[in-house]
Amino acid sequence: MLPKTYDVVVIGAGSGGLTSAVGLSKVGKKVLLIEREHMGGECTNTGCVPSKALLHHAKTYKQAIAIAGTTADSEIYRREAFAYVRDKIDEILVEETPAHFEKMGITVVLGEAKFTGTQTLSVGGVEYLFKKAIIATGSAPRPLVVNGLPENQILTNQNIFKLESIPEKILIIGGGPIGMEMGQALAMLGSKVTIVDNGPRFGRLEDPAITPIITKAFTDLGIKIFTNANVKQVINSLAEIHIQNTASEQPKIEQVHFDKVLIAIGRVPNLPTGLESAKVASTKYGVTVNSNWRTSNKNIYALGDVAAMLKFTHVADDTGRQVVAHILSKGFLSVTKKEVPKVTYTQPEIAQVGLSYDQAVEEYGIGKIMRVEVPYSANDRARTDDATNGLLIVVAKRLSGKILGANMIGAHAGEMIGTITVAMQHQISLYKLRSTIFAYPTYSLIIRKAGDVFFGQQIADLKTDIKNLIKRSAPKIGVLSLWLIALFAIYTYQQNSGLSATAISLQIFENITTTAWGPLLYILAYTIRPLTFFPGTALTILSGVFFGLWGILYTIIGANLSASVAYVIGRFFTKAKQKSDGLLSGWIKPLKTNTFLTVLIMRLTFIPFDLINYGAGLLRLPYLPYVLATFAGTILGITTFVLIGTSISVEEFAKDGITVEAIDGKFILLSILVFIVSIIVSKVVSQRAAKIIKIN
Numbered sequence: 001m002l003p004k005t006y007d008v009v010v011i012g013a014g015s016g017g018l019t020s021a022v023g024l025s026k027v028g029k030k031v032l033l034i035e036r037e038h039m040g041g042e043c044t045n046t047g048c049v050p051s052k053a054l055l056h057h058a059k060t061y062k063q064a065i066a067i068a069g070t071t072a073d074s075e076i077y078r079r080e081a082f083a084y085v086r087d088k089i090d091e092i093l094v095e096e097t098p099a100h101f102e103k104m105g106i107t108v109v110l111g112e113a114k115f116t117g118t119q120t121l122s123v124g125g126v127e128y129l130f131k132k133a134i135i136a137t138g139s140a141p142r143p144l145v146v147n148g149l150p151e152n153q154i155l156t157n158q159n160i161f162k163l164e165s166i167p168e169k170i171l172i173i174g175g176g177p178i179g180m181e182m183g184q185a186l187a188m189l190g191s192k193v194t195i196v197d198n199g200p201r202f203g204r205l206e207d208p209a210i211t212p213i214i215t216k217a218f219t220d221l222g223i224k225i226f227t228n229a230n231v232k233q234v235i236n237s238l239a240e241i242h243i244q245n246t247a248s249e250q251p252k253i254e255q256v257h258f259d260k261v262l263i264a265i266g267r268v269p270n271l272p273t274g275l276e277s278a279k280v281a282s283t284k285y286g287v288t289v290n291s292n293w294r295t296s297n298k299n300i301y302a303l304g305d306v307a308a309m310l311k312f313t314h315v316a317d318d319t320g321r322q323v324v325a326h327i328l329s330k331g332f333l334s335v336t337k338k339e340v341p342k343v344t345y346t347q348p349e350i351a352q353v354g355l356s357y358d359q360a361v362e363e364y365g366i367g368k369i370m371r372v373e374v375p376y377s378a379n380d381r382a383r384t385d386d387a388t389n390g391l392l393i394v395v396a397k398r399l400s401g402k403i404l405g406a407n408m409i410g411a412h413a414g415e416m417i418g419t420i421t422v423a424m425q426h427q428i429s430l431y432k433l434r435s436t437i438f439a440y441p442t443y444s445l446i447i448r449k450a451g452d453v454f455f456g457q458q459i460a461d462l463k464t465d466i467k468n469l470i471k472r473s474a475p476k477i478g479v480l481s482l483w484l485i486a487l488f489a490i491y492t493y494q495q496n497s498g499l500s501a502t503a504i505s506l507q508i509f510e511n512i513t514t515t516a517w518g519p520l521l522y523i524l525a526y527t528i529r530p531l532t533f534f535p536g537t538a539l540t541i542l543s544g545v546f547f548g549l550w551g552i553l554y555t556i557i558g559a560n561l562s563a564s565v566a567y568v569i570g571r572f573f574t575k576a577k578q579k580s581d582g583l584l585s586g587w588i589k590p591l592k593t594n595t596f597l598t599v600l601i602m603r604l605t606f607i608p609f610d611l612i613n614y615g616a617g618l619l620r621l622p623y624l625p626y627v628l629a630t631f632a633g634t635i636l637g638i639t640t641f642v643l644i645g646t647s648i649s650v651e652e653f654a655k656d657g658i659t660v661e662a663i664d665g666k667f668i669l670l671s672i673l674v675f676i677v678s679i680i681v682s683k684v685v686s687q688r689a690a691k692i693i694k695i696n
Helices: 015-026 041-046 048-068 072-079 081-096 098-102 177-188 208-219 313-328 357-364 380-384 413-425 430-434 445-497 501-513 517-527 536-547 550-572 585-593 595-604 609-618 623-646 650-656 665-689
Strands: 004-011 031-035 107-110 113-115 120-123 126-135 139-141 169-173 192-196 224-226 229-234 238-243 252-257 260-263 267-269 300-302 342-344 349-354 369-375 391-397 403-410
Touching: 004 015, 015 031, 015 041, 015 098, 015 126, 015 313, 041 048, 041 081, 048 072, 048 081, 048 177, 081 098, 098 107, 126 313, 169 177, 177 192, 177 208, 177 260, 177 342, 192 229, 208 224, 208 391, 208 403, 300 313, 342 413, 349 413, 357 369, 357 391, 357 403, 369 445, 380 445, 391 445, 403 413, 413 445, 430 445, 501 517, 517 536, 517 550, 536 550, 536 609, 536 623, 550 609, 550 623, 585 595, 585 609, 595 609, 595 623, 595 665, 609 623, 623 665
Parallel strands: 004 031, 004 126, 031 107, 126 300, 169 192, 169 260, 192 224
Antiparallel strands: 113 120, 120 126, 139 267, 229 238, 238 252, 342 349, 349 403, 369 391, 391 403
8 A cells, every 4th residue: 555645744733733734725735633642732731821720820829818817718729729730721721632633624633743765754554655754852851860769649730730639848959940930829829839959050041130139029928949959869758958058068958858859950852763864963962953943954953942942832833834835935045043932930030032131242342232121110000000129230331222131020921022022033122112002001111111210321421332332443444444545546646647547557567477476575575465354266366367376375374374463362352252143153062163174174164265264263262173174174275276366367458358368268277176076175175074073
């Protein structure tokens, strides 16, 4: 029996998988959706939906007893917490059944998918053939082995919502978003909660100014928090916690009783079976993808938790939408990088988007950014609601007001971070936000207040910031001035001599090629080229015009000296680090771990010459392997472009300009052959280097 054929097979019916399947089905694609465990994926069944339902139930209970005290009705409500959660899951799952999607024309198969080839997979022994496939298999809780901890006392997000009753005493290992949300919810519902985190401070993923606010909110609920701590062993529901004191080599030991232990130390990807058969590369961190979320198999994509570092439902959903567009456009529409907000739904809420203050300082330098803090106590709505325990932190570029990132803690922070995300995504500055009308009295006026604070501080610092801008721009201004002077000198000479531009070019050509100083002047010009920003490729081609094949030698010397000059500039004269999303971002780790091989590959694959030079200095790579790789890796590239220059006949060019007669075809053919050899060599080197280094 021939295998069934589909245009697209989607593995995983979570957020990213469902978005992809529905989007492709709507435009007429024949789609097969495969789900191993439960429709709706992690988010609906064991993640976002149940956790927020539990938080809502807990916050409602806490608010009720704060007003009316504990009553028989409130106690019934408290005990129904997990039943309420399961009801909400069932409500949402009504729209995520196989029948619901089959009505849309999507074929749904329940079972585990196993790749059997580059365009085939099987489920339960049934073979399927696909043109394209999307892996959206999500992630699972990262496991943790604790000596003496029995299996029946371990909770994760996958089984905690199946509880029938609220644990009296719960130990949570991990102080990230899951640990924080579940810890606070259970504490509000009456559990005695202890949180153990191995990080240096509670809420370490947030701005340090947020830590004391959220810590107080937790400790006010009676939650015990241990940082720099680990659970070493368990004996009869008694956990031994080792707390590392920086002032002493010996850890402090605490003992905590518990009924259940919630493991919340992160996520690991659910890798499908048979990736090797499908020729899909992966690591322990997930399926390896490019910027368009395409795997090493050009017909297979991977998105969501199985491939992303940012394991959020909204990221998976947006990626699914963009991958659908990429597939339908035959690759014409690329996946674009967007600002990603994140929210921790505690009380008060914590929200963040973009760079933290420390990241912005590292990337841009402290002199180029401004940190703006606005307390909730400055907002009238927060005062009326008695919700002043909050803070907005905005990091922006000086002068321009461009928002680089924001952190918030306080009422409705998760909703307000959307406004800042839109501003960042569409380059809306703090100046424009401060001139926008926000309804009064709303919490969102905090955002306009941040614009006001920025504007006031910017006016006060304006003189200093302009001086600093002029200092930073001085090299560029100097170079521009030199170019203008040179162009003016050439123009003046042309006007006084009455010669045409071609005649002047020939005169320069004759002066350079008929004197012994010509090669030395060319090498000097190439050496100082990083200071003048003159295109290296153009200068390399000119060497072929001026010196013929000798230009290869002269350019090798000049290019390597030029690379050293740019390296020095990048190392000693640039304070701010290169942006993490720049062209070198995927190369940074291999550049540092194996400089010679990585630089060699980059040279052979024609990555912009000066980008590598400045970047090498910026990253402070070891000089010797860098310069040796530059020498070896530029020979073929230089030869390619010098041959192009050599093919141009100056005499024919002087007569009729660029014509067929002015181009020597054999040198063009030779340059093409050298270029092909360069590509082959780079492929071979890359394949061998892949065993030693990892390049994204």
